[in-house]
Amino acid sequence: MDEKRERRFYQKLETLEDRLTFIEENFPEVDELIGNRVLRKALYKEFQELTEALGDLSAMMAKEEGILVKDDYTNLERLKPLLEPDVTREPQEGKWSQECAGARI
Numbered sequence: 001m002d003e004k005r006e007r008r009f010y011q012k013l014e015t016l017e018d019r020l021t022f023i024e025e026n027f028p029e030v031d032e033l034i035g036n037r038v039l040r041k042a043l044y045k046e047f048q049e050l051t052e053a054l055g056d057l058s059a060m061m062a063k064e065e066g067i068l069v070k071d072d073y074t075n076l077e078r079l080k081p082l083l084e085p086d087v088t089r090e091p092q093e094g095k096w097s098q099e100c101a102g103a104r105i
Helices: 003-026 030-035 037-064 072-082 096-102
Strands: none
Touching: 003 037, 030 037, 037 072
16 A cells, blocks of 8 residues: 555544544433534534545445445445454344445435
């Protein structure tokens, strides 16, 4: 991996960490979330940016592995064999990657 690509990869990882930290630190109780539109929108925006960075990382990883880059869902499916089992688990009968990517709609 060349230096520029590696730097971009780490920037995306930092974005993921930053967005996740913000969400964890600011996610309120349900009553407060319902009553605070600004906070709801802020958390939604952070989650959108988190899923976008995840999609970008999956494309970058696919390209690095010589996998033809497609849409986020396909990239993640093709990367599954290379990832740790915990990363690709499917909680509550739903594919977390598709649920996350679907949040951008």
